[in-house]
Amino acid sequence: MDGLVTAEELADEFDKKLDDGELYAEYRQLVAEQAAVRRVGALVARGGEPSEVIGAVAEEIRRSVGAFTAGLWRFDTSAEITLVAAAADPAALAKWPLGTRTPIEGNTLATMVQRMGLPARIDSYENIAGLVAARVREVGVRAAVGVPIIVDGSVRGMAAVGSAEPGPMPAETETRISRFAELIATAVVAGYREEQKRQLMGEASQRPFLIDSLLEGRALDRWSLWEAADSLRLPVTGPFVVIAAGIPTLGTEALPDIESKLRSLDVYSAWRLLPDLQVGIVHVKSGRQHDKILALVSRLTTDRVGVSARFEDLRDTPNALHFAKVMLRGRLDQASPVAVFDGSILGTAAVIAPEVMVKSVGSALGGFSNLPDDEREVLFETFHAWQDNDASVRGTAEVLICHPNTVRHRLRRIEKHTGRSLSRPRDVAELCLAFEVHRRLM
Numbered sequence: 001m002d003g004l005v006t007a008e009e010l011a012d013e014f015d016k017k018l019d020d021g022e023l024y025a026e027y028r029q030l031v032a033e034q035a036a037v038r039r040v041g042a043l044v045a046r047g048g049e050p051s052e053v054i055g056a057v058a059e060e061i062r063r064s065v066g067a068f069t070a071g072l073w074r075f076d077t078s079a080e081i082t083l084v085a086a087a088a089d090p091a092a093l094a095k096w097p098l099g100t101r102t103p104i105e106g107n108t109l110a111t112m113v114q115r116m117g118l119p120a121r122i123d124s125y126e127n128i129a130g131l132v133a134a135r136v137r138e139v140g141v142r143a144a145v146g147v148p149i150i151v152d153g154s155v156r157g158m159a160a161v162g163s164a165e166p167g168p169m170p171a172e173t174e175t176r177i178s179r180f181a182e183l184i185a186t187a188v189v190a191g192y193r194e195e196q197k198r199q200l201m202g203e204a205s206q207r208p209f210l211i212d213s214l215l216e217g218r219a220l221d222r223w224s225l226w227e228a229a230d231s232l233r234l235p236v237t238g239p240f241v242v243i244a245a246g247i248p249t250l251g252t253e254a255l256p257d258i259e260s261k262l263r264s265l266d267v268y269s270a271w272r273l274l275p276d277l278q279v280g281i282v283h284v285k286s287g288r289q290h291d292k293i294l295a296l297v298s299r300l301t302t303d304r305v306g307v308s309a310r311f312e313d314l315r316d317t318p319n320a321l322h323f324a325k326v327m328l329r330g331r332l333d334q335a336s337p338v339a340v341f342d343g344s345i346l347g348t349a350a351v352i353a354p355e356v357m358v359k360s361v362g363s364a365l366g367g368f369s370n371l372p373d374d375e376r377e378v379l380f381e382t383f384h385a386w387q388d389n390d391a392s393v394r395g396t397a398e399v400l401i402c403h404p405n406t407v408r409h410r411l412r413r414i415e416k417h418t419g420r421s422l423s424r425p426r427d428v429a430e431l432c433l434a435f436e437v438h439r440r441l442m
Helices: 007-016 021-045 050-065 090-095 109-116 131-139 173-191 193-216 222-231 258-263 287-300 314-329 345-351 354-360 362-368 373-388 393-400 404-418 425-441
Strands: 069-077 080-087 101-103 120-122 143-151 154-163 237-246 269-273 277-283 305-307 311-313 338-340
Touching: 021 050, 050 069, 050 080, 050 154, 050 173, 069 109, 080 154, 090 131, 101 131, 109 120, 109 143, 109 154, 143 173, 154 173, 193 222, 193 269, 193 277, 193 314, 222 314, 237 287, 237 314, 258 269, 258 277, 258 287, 277 314, 287 305, 287 338, 305 314, 311 314, 314 338, 354 362, 362 373, 362 404, 362 425, 373 393, 373 404, 373 425, 393 404, 404 425
Parallel strands: 305 338
Antiparallel strands: 069 080, 069 154, 080 101, 120 143, 143 154, 237 277, 237 305, 237 311, 269 277
């Protein structure tokens, strides 16, 4: 705050130019803005709750520019914003309650601010289409100005004011809001430094509970889900994967320092050490990042690792953990110790209820039980190759490096041992599922 131009300094200049009305107006404006900073700073110093502080910020912005409404929004994703603070009359507030998540699409104020990272304005909502514009009109706003809230170089939110009068808001509104938002942000950040340290110190006990809540699927409404993700430093939307790594000895990490090493790759994650597993919920931005994550895990592990398919909603974490465990404990078909679930319909059906599926396929595959292991494996390998090559005998023969008649002979043996025909779609579907269960679980 010491680096800001003070009202006292401008007052000295004003004393030298008593007849300058423009300078006087600027002086009065700066006095009002810095008075607002002091009011918010005093609230922070008294230990005010975050909701109380940001509510005061919204009220000060509204008062500063004489607006009909003022609000602070958080950009949750590229397509949604959440109202976290607002100042307006009760009737207007009731039409857009705090905590409301709103899709942003089209040429809205939020999309312009988010896309450009610069102030934006809409001078009239009269002819603007879309749900957001309709809600703005319902509140009673006819024109609006918004500025970005920038943290660490990224647009994290938006401060906006609205007018109920026809016509555009004053030309200097962007400048006034931007200056005001910067002043308030400086005061809030400075005042909350100690609080942030206290929260970080308390995370050691809070994190295990929050991670367990996600892994076990404990009831979480949308708001508490956001709070859990925020406390764990995770985005609220995916894609995510769950990684389950078998620990070599009790109390040791299968993937040492995995969270900090992933963070160096710009990957957010949250990890939990269980008696027999080290489990992580990992955010994945792209396919390329997914490959980097798997490569890192492969280098660190000395044991088996299972990875779920990607999922979008943190409420699906328990299912993802189940699939990761199945891959961890299932058959390993490749040299890498990391097994990734493909998320296919067939694979999901095979492993969604392992005990039930293993029992169910007994009748289909029981006819192979009297065969020698190597002979049975040859038949199973042939079926998988035939399935992967779209039921082409010639394609299967090329993969297995044998004559097509050899493939035909093996397929007839499979029909004999299973009592099912490869010319009937229902039988083929049952066999595909049975062999998938055997490959993954048995």
